[in-house]
Amino acid sequence: MLLKSKDDKGNIVFNLSKPENYYTQRNNELDPMNTCATTSMVQALEVAGYTFPSMFPNYRQPEDKLTYFIRNDKRVLEYWKQINPVEYDKFIYKKNGYYQPNEIHAVLSYGTNLFMGKQVTRFISGYPLDSIVSELFVRERPCVLSGKFSGLNHIVTLVGCAVKEKTVNKKQRKDITFKDIEYFIIDDTYGLTGRYKESRQGNDVAIMPKRFIAEFKPLNDRTKKWCHIII
DSSP states (O other): OOEEEEOTTSOEEEESOOGGGOOOGGGOSSOGGGOHHHHHHHHHHHHTTOOOOOOOTTOOSHHHHHHHHHHHOHHHHHHHHHHOHHHHHHHHTTOTTOOOGGGSHHHHHHHHHHHHTSOOEEEEEEEEHHHHHHHHHTSOOOEEEEEEETTEEEEEEEEEEEEOHHHHHHSOGGGOOGGGEEEEEEEOTTSSTTOGGGOOOOTTEEEOHHHHHHHBSSTTOSSEEEEEEEO
């Protein structure tokens, strides 16, 4: 549900996420430094109202269960081998610079759907900026986005944005576009976005549109971004 409030400048703030929906990857049992993708995906799914399967009882948190599933399920690994045998081989033989399967966008989406037992997400490599805004306002769904912040490749959850009150009064939600956004709101599982050494929580981080364009991938692309939508 899209919650409304006002900030200190009078903007209307729309947020799909409640504080209790925030996840941190720092407490993950399984590889906390390299599980932003699965943690952000679980976070987005919870915001959207999904519940998680109870497999792998040795792991308490759903993000750890999802990470383990993607890294070990034969169907997931076979899918990765089919779409990118070079990166798959690097992982299997632990060659320098290899990625884990949960760090590959297409594999993350495919594995998450298998883990959940139904299609809950889809990765789009060139999603228009206005469509991302529509995910929030029309479908009332968060998005999982990939970026590079202070030199760190990272994945976060887009959960809301702020719009001038006069725009909200003038336009229907379906007509609000990227140019109307004062700032976006993300939940960053690693901490305050781009200032990770400060060890501050990453719940409801404000991202200005200029920064959104510069730091989300493709970097500096003013028309589209990589995006996992939630079904």
